[in-house]
Amino acid sequence: MSLINLLSKLISLPSHQVETQTGEYLKTILSEYGFEIITQEVFPQRFNIFAHKNANAQKKAVLFYGHLDTVPPLHEWSTACEPVIEDDRVIGLGSYDMKGGIVAFLEACRKTSAYVKVFLAVDEENISTGAWKAVEQKRDFFNDVQLVISAEPNFDLGLHGITRGRTGRFVFNATFKGKAAHIARYKNGVDAIHMAAAWIQKLYAVRENLLTSPQSVLQVRKIQAESVGISVSDEAHIDIEVLAGAGDTQEVIQKALTSIDESNKNITIELKPRLTPYLPGYFFETFPHQETIAHIIKDVTNQEMMLHQRSSVGDDNVLATLGIPVITWGPDGGNAHVTGEWVSISSLEKLSKMYRKLLEEL
Amino acid sequence: MSSDTFKLLSELVAIQSVFPKEKAISDFVFNFLTKIGASVHRVQAENDRDCIVATIGQASKYLCLYGHLDTVPPAEDWKQDPFKVEKNDDRVTGLGVADMKSGIAIALLSAKFAAENNLPLKVAFGVDEENVSLGSYILSQHEFFNDVDFIISGESGQIRDNNQDFAVNYGRKGRIVIEVIVKGKKAHAARSDIAVNAINKVAEFIYHLETLQFKAHQFLGTTEIIPFAISSQTDSFSIPERSTMLLNVLTVPGITSAVVIEQLEKLSKKYAISTEIRLKKREIPYMESYEVNRKDSFLQKIETNIFKRYKTHFGYAQSVADENRFATALNIPVISIGPIGGGDHTGGEWVSYSSLDKTLRVYKDILKLKQGTQ
Numbered sequence: 001m002s003l004i005n006l007l008s009k010l011i012s013l014p015s016h017q018v019e020t021q022t023g024e025y026l027k028t029i030l031s032e033y034g035f036e037i038i039t040q041e042v043f044p045q046r047f048n049i050f051a052h053k054n055a056n057a058q059k060k061a062v063l064f065y066g067h068l069d070t071v072p073p074l075h076e077w078s079t080a081c082e083p084v085i086e087d088d089r090v091i092g093l094g095s096y097d098m099k100g101g102i103v104a105f106l107e108a109c110r111k112t113s114a115y116v117k118v119f120l121a122v123d124e125e126n127i128s129t130g131a132w133k134a135v136e137q138k139r140d141f142f143n144d145v146q147l148v149i150s151a152e153p154n155f156d157l158g159l160h161g162i163t164r165g166r167t168g169r170f171v172f173n174a175t176f177k178g179k180a181a182h183i184a185r186y187k188n189g190v191d192a193i194h195m196a197a198a199w200i201q202k203l204y205a206v207r208e209n210l211l212t213s214p215q216s217v218l219q220v221r222k223i224q225a226e227s228v229g230i231s232v233s234d235e236a237h238i239d240i241e242v243l244a245g246a247g248d249t250q251e252v253i254q255k256a257l258t259s260i261d262e263s264n265k266n267i268t269i270e271l272k273p274r275l276t277p278y279l280p281g282y283f284f285e286t287f288p289h290q291e292t293i294a295h296i297i298k299d300v301t302n303q304e305m306m307l308h309q310r311s312s313v314g315d316d317n318v319l320a321t322l323g324i325p326v327i328t329w330g331p332d333g334g335n336a337h338v339t340g341e342w343v344s345i346s347s348l349e350k351l352s353k354m355y356r357k358l359l360e361e362l
Numbered sequence: 363m364s365s366d367t368f369k370l371l372s373e374l375v376a377i378q379s380v381f382p383k384e385k386a387i388s389d390f391v392f393n394f395l396t397k398i399g400a401s402v403h404r405v406q407a408e409n410d411r412d413c414i415v416a417t418i419g420q421a422s423k424y425l426c427l428y429g430h431l432d433t434v435p436p437a438e439d440w441k442q443d444p445f446k447v448e449k450n451d452d453r454v455t456g457l458g459v460a461d462m463k464s465g466i467a468i469a470l471l472s473a474k475f476a477a478e479n480n481l482p483l484k485v486a487f488g489v490d491e492e493n494v495s496l497g498s499y500i501l502s503q504h505e506f507f508n509d510v511d512f513i514i515s516g517e518s519g520q521i522r523d524n525n526q527d528f529a530v531n532y533g534r535k536g537r538i539v540i541e542v543i544v545k546g547k548k549a550h551a552a553r554s555d556i557a558v559n560a561i562n563k564v565a566e567f568i569y570h571l572e573t574l575q576f577k578a579h580q581f582l583g584t585t586e587i588i589p590f591a592i593s594s595q596t597d598s599f600s601i602p603e604r605s606t607m608l609l610n611v612l613t614v615p616g617i618t619s620a621v622v623i624e625q626l627e628k629l630s631k632k633y634a635i636s637t638e639i640r641l642k643k644r645e646i647p648y649m650e651s652y653e654v655n656r657k658d659s660f661l662q663k664i665e666t667n668i669f670k671r672y673k674t675h676f677g678y679a680q681s682v683a684d685e686n687r688f689a690t691a692l693n694i695p696v697i698s699i700g701p702i703g704g705g706d707h708t709g710g711e712w713v714s715y716s717s718l719d720k721t722l723r724v725y726k727d728i729l730k731l732k733q734g735t736q
Binding site for chain 1: 537548549550551552553554559561562564565566568569586588589590591592593594595596599600601602603605610612680
């Protein structure tokens with residue numbers, strides 16, 4: 001099956017609620033391509049896929065990583081799972097993030113004789129339950145891996161851009177305690193919604209310089225408040241998401257957020273509990289086959305390899321906790337997480353070619 | 363001495379009528395009015411929830427007295443049986459004495475007085491005022507009000523001056539709920555450079571709300587906008603694209619929901635905040651604010667011939683009531699005249715014993731005055 005046909009097929013299999021169909025289909029493709037497969041149930045009907053081919057006890061494998069899930073389509077995009085090909089673009093939900101990347105490495109692996117592994121995870125767009133479960137319970141699978149190549153979107157870094165480090169991510173919850181009052185006597189109350197809004201304004205006024213690392217980014221990702229009856233709201237909650245660069249630890253961030261309005265004792269800020277650990281940041285100074293990859297990039301794209309650190313997180317962070325170098329080397333495209341998501345066909349072809357060349361060099 | 367008003371009030375308080383269970387009091391009022399010879403009808407709001415309307419005598423235009431039959435549930439801080447009135451000196455306590463069973467008692471006794479003296483009068487009693495005013499909504503669509511040219515409600519409207527003989531109320535704030543959807547621009551959370559965070563934008567909008575200035579009303583003050591619900595959340599690792607906020611808006615006469623929406627839209631335009639702004643849908647329409655026309659000839663006659671003889675002065679109420687509905691939907695002059703009282707919706711709800719009969723006397727005088735103007 002051609003690269004474009006395979007990508008179109010994957011887009012047509014919705015994977016924003018459960019990844020079952022996509023997983024089952026890719027199991028078939030991996031088998032066809034000569035991989036041996038095991039799966040790991042993460043949730044009912046949602047499973048990770050571990051695959052390898054050409055196992056060689058004398059060698060270490062290169063592992064390609066992809067996630068099976070996508071974000072849900074925005075409400076107006078009713079045709080999200082109907083792929084459209086326009087000029088150099090394949091448009092459809094998950095084309096860029098990251099079914100395109102998966103297709104690129106599968107194509108590269110199809111005829112390879114190199115020892116290669118593939119790890120496909122569920123739940124990346126949520127809380128990385130798949131990746132965490134894999135590193136916690138299937139550690140053996142990764143023992144002989146020398147390099148993880150994640151085919152996640154390159155987000156305008158180009159095919160020559162290699163990400164070798166990412167920020168970590170935390171979510172903090174801020175609670176604003178006001179005082180309820182009937183709205184006819186609202187001046188007797190303290191409106192928690194106003195308090196939260198004012199705090200958000202202050203945060204956005206200073207957010208560029210609030211944290212120490214230039215890689216650190218923060219945003220408010222959730223707000224919730226509702227008064228009981230016809231009253232002034234006595235409580236409001238917001239979630240602040242922080243992509244944390246080096247040095248911006250949980251404690252540093254908490255202190256910085258508290259400093260926004262230290263005098264107000266009715267604001268409580270704490271790390272929001274979640275089911276899986278927050279993603280720690282990582283950075284690999286060097287990685288295996290760095291020079292080879294640089295040559296391949298130069299050959300195929302006619303550009304010098306550029307190394308980056310990104311202000312974003314993904315399963316790459318989870319895999320990096322294994323201590324194995326992780327690089328992100330993915331296709332060109334656009335509109336990730338929004339309507340009209342697309343991936344460049346020529347970039348997929350070039351990327352696949354580069355992956356193949358790397359496997360040939362191993 | 364135990365006045366007729368007090369006796370009737372005691373009976374009414376003993377009839378539990380916490381909304382939506384107004385059936386027993388509806389039946390009582392129906393029977394009372396039937397017994398005095400009025401032409402009485404039930405106007406069904408819902409199953410077992412009847413409003414009552416009655417006509418006494420013949421006229422081309424009627425004065426109509428109004429009361430709502432329901433009460434709020436008894437508050438937890440009642441130290442007496444809330445359904446049994448107690449009298450201590452001048453203070454009568456019990457659930458609904460001020461809000462508004464005294465008003466019902468006075469309207470019923472006024473109806474009896476009208477029947478005995480051949481004075482034309484209409485009376486109407488609604489259900490559900492303490493909830494979403496379903497009763498007044500149903501009544502406002504009824505032909506009963508076609509020949510009514512003045513309405514007096516027996517609710518005091520939280521007039522605080524206890525030294526008055528009775529409370530007079532000329533207008534009320536309105537309350538509407540407006541839904542504001544603030545739109546951002548979604549992107550992957552790593553691309554905050556190309557995205558617009560809808561939560562930051564809604565916070566900005568709330569901040570700018572305070573700069574809105576509406577024309578103040580001489581007695582009711584300004585229109586107030588108070589956010590009471592807000593929500594937004596990203597569905598994944600993205601920048602939020604949409605926030606929804608509900609605003610409680612307390613309006614004053616002249617500031618309609620359309621005016622408020624127009625001002626909010628101007629505000630979003632001024633600060634380049636992308637929004638959708640609309641009145642939040644509700645089955646029963648919201649209550650817009652109102653005030654009686656002070657130049658209404660009958661009102662002027664009441665002021666000159668009756669109010670002048672008493673210690674009273676008019677006020678305005680900060681909360682909504684069925685009066686808002688009648689004034690705005692029917693475009694009929696509405697005032698409230700009620701006995702002095704207070705503690706509405708609390709365990710200490712009270713009404714002044716001496717004010718009860720003074721208020722009834724005023725009603726009787728108004729009935730006679732109305733007859734004189736026919």
